[in-house]
Amino acid sequence: MTLRLHNVTKKFGSFTAVDHLSLEIPEKQIFGFLGANGAGKTTTFRMILGLLDQTGGTITWNDGDIGYDQSHLIGYLPEERGLYPKLKVQDQLVYLAKLRGMPKSASIKELEYWLDRFKVPDYRNKKVEELSKGNQQKIQFISAVLHKPNLLILDEPFSGLDPVNVEMLKEAVVDLKESGTSIVFSSHRMEHVEELCEHLCILHHGTPVVHGQLKEIKRSFGKKNIRVHADFDTRYLESVSGVTKYRPLTEGCELQIKNEEVSQEIFRELSGKGFVRTFNLEEPTLNDIFIEKVGASYE
Numbered sequence: 001m002t003l004r005l006h007n008v009t010k011k012f013g014s015f016t017a018v019d020h021l022s023l024e025i026p027e028k029q030i031f032g033f034l035g036a037n038g039a040g041k042t043t044t045f046r047m048i049l050g051l052l053d054q055t056g057g058t059i060t061w062n063d064g065d066i067g068y069d070q071s072h073l074i075g076y077l078p079e080e081r082g083l084y085p086k087l088k089v090q091d092q093l094v095y096l097a098k099l100r101g102m103p104k105s106a107s108i109k110e111l112e113y114w115l116d117r118f119k120v121p122d123y124r125n126k127k128v129e130e131l132s133k134g135n136q137q138k139i140q141f142i143s144a145v146l147h148k149p150n151l152l153i154l155d156e157p158f159s160g161l162d163p164v165n166v167e168m169l170k171e172a173v174v175d176l177k178e179s180g181t182s183i184v185f186s187s188h189r190m191e192h193v194e195e196l197c198e199h200l201c202i203l204h205h206g207t208p209v210v211h212g213q214l215k216e217i218k219r220s221f222g223k224k225n226i227r228v229h230a231d232f233d234t235r236y237l238e239s240v241s242g243v244t245k246y247r248p249l250t251e252g253c254e255l256q257i258k259n260e261e262v263s264q265e266i267f268r269e270l271s272g273k274g275f276v277r278t279f280n281l282e283e284p285t286l287n288d289i290f291i292e293k294v295g296a297s298y299e
């Protein structure tokens with residue numbers, strides 16, 4: 001069930017929010033959707049879900065149309081959380097699952113599983129407004145997955161959660177993938193994307209500037225990082241040809257180099273100068289790639 005976007009464009013008046021976006025989102029994987037504020041991520045999600053019509057281009061799922069009619073196969077965690085504050089958790093989640101074709105007894109069983117898993121079994125009969133923001137988010141996540149969708153779209157699923165809940169949600173996302181769910185999520189946190197996604201896309205002004213397999217993206221980026229832990233001042237490395245960035249550390253430094261060959265020169269420069277505790281040649285981080293392609297950092 002591959003999700004395909006072909007030349008998808010969305011205009012709001014004369015403003016182009018998404019510009020000829022072509023993407024292939026492989027099934028049963030976790031796909032990361034990155035981009036600065038306003039890059040077009042939520043707009044793209046809304047078009048996939050059929051909540052917005054695209055101005056041009058096609059969106060297909062398993063070579064057929066996708067949208068409102070498939071809502072029983074799709075789960076969506078919207079960026080602006082949308083539960084009814086006055087309703088009890090069980091009442092509204094069971095109702096929403098029913099709208100997506102799930103019988104009441106099955107959805108109650110599933111809800112119990114998720115509330116236990118998220119360590120909030122006693123929230124079943126609480127009104128949403130009685131819960132903290134982070135816990136409301138867990139309930140909203142449950143609402144997106146309760147009906148066991150094949151495709152799960154998560155808009156900023158980890159924002160506003162404490163580290164324990166982030167871990168809990170990440171584990172749930174990985175387990176869902178392993179049980180065959182295709183997942184697309186947007187995030188401003190590069191480390192979450194690096195950890196979870198095999199494929200990703202970085203959007204910039206509605207256009208993909210990076211798209212593909214994470215491993216391949218890193219490999220083809222060329223630039224690499226070196227981390228040196230040494231007992232002497234390493235600042236002189238800043239002026240070695242091929243060093244594109246230098247960052248001092250408490251004992252040593254971090255360098256960005258133009259390509260892997262430069263590492264040999266750095267190694268030569270270090271030898272004989274003193275005691276080098278560690279010398280690590282590392283892949284670029286997603287943050288390095290994002291900064292280069294989009295010209296800004298989240299952090």
Ligand SMILES: Nc1ncnc2c1ncn2[C@@H]1O[C@H](COP(=O)(O)OP(=O)(O)OP(=O)(O)O)[C@@H](O)[C@H]1O
Nearest residue numbers: 012015017035036037038039040041042043044079
């Ligand atoms: N209904 C609308 N009418 C007019 N402009 C809109 C509308 N919805 C979105 N936009 C504009 O489209 C652009 C893309 O917005 P979108 O919400 O898709 O970005 P995003 O990547 O999800 O951003 P964020 O990371 O801040 O959530 C923005 O410039 C936004 O102002």
